[in-house]
Amino acid sequence: MRVFKDIYNINIDKKENSILLDIFLNNKINIYNNYKHFKKDSKAEEISRKGAGEKLHFTAALDLLIKEDNVTNIIIKKQQAKGSILEILVKSRSERKDKETIKITLPGILIYELYLFLTENILFLEDLIKNADDDVASKNKAIKNKEIIEILKDINNKIYKEVSLKNLYEMKVDYVNLKLKEYLDLCLQEP
């Protein structure tokens, strides 16, 4: 828990800030994908369950209920984290309008979420490049995406430097055990 309460500072430049804002505002990685998968899975489950014994029926149905409960928890968490990070990015930028570097101050929980978000976006963009079509427009788009990936990697490196691998690993372990209420309280603390 301590690592999530600690406050971290990262200096980013204007360009990095705009890229981050742009990605946050036009996020292609959908928070609700898990939920969609869940809905698909549960339909398949229901079909396969027909004809199964009573005991199996109960455990399988319970399993689905627990899964759905977890999926909705994740959506609540991710939406709050997204909002909190977005607000901090916007405020930090407006406070330092005339400066080249922008200092963003985030509590541990949000820096961990930012790290996850960046990494997921990097993987997503790399995938786009890999599967890009062979025409000029797609190639140009791929070049632009490569630039964005480099910038996101730079920001991620800054996070590594500030947080240290040891703390990041500690976060990884604690993250899964965070209860919904604890998580939200951590996101809502004023840095």
Added chain:
Amino acid sequence: MKQIKLNIEEMKLLVSLFSPINFSRLYMKIEGLEGISNSLDKYLNNSNYSKITKLFEEKKVIKEKIIKNQLNHLTLYEVLIKAKYNKDEKYYLLEIKNQLAVLLVESITFALKRVVIQKEKKKNEVDFMNYLNNRKNDISGFENQENLYSSILNKIEKEIKLDELYKINKSLDDKKSIDVYSEYLEGGDYACI
């Protein structure tokens, strides 16, 4: 798409209304969720399936409500921070999709209600020091907010037609599932559904 001109004061108030750091208001029911989880543990032990299903259903209803509220606030916050500022005439130009304008109206109406209640409460509070000095409670802050919210509502009122409001509200109610609901908010301008 609606275009609404907001002055600086109105904009500031709306940003703070939808600011994610203030979302704690949306989480009041989370304590209740914990209570349900505790009862669940009890019924899980003796495999009381009908009770378990009912409790999970209760949890689901609360959580979906929280998710939709979060999403409404978050989306409106994003719209606000994208608003363009006109330096010469000193106003923000809010460009907002029809379905979001309807949500904006709803949120402001609730906020206005809360402010009026807080104002009345403050007015009637008997503060001992004030009583001794024959002073009245200062409610100017609430009055100011009340006026600003009303003025924003007036501006949106001019843009939205009544049948449009009805249609969009109905569509929002119909979108029960979270993913469908989020797609509806993200989607194009739903003026003529």
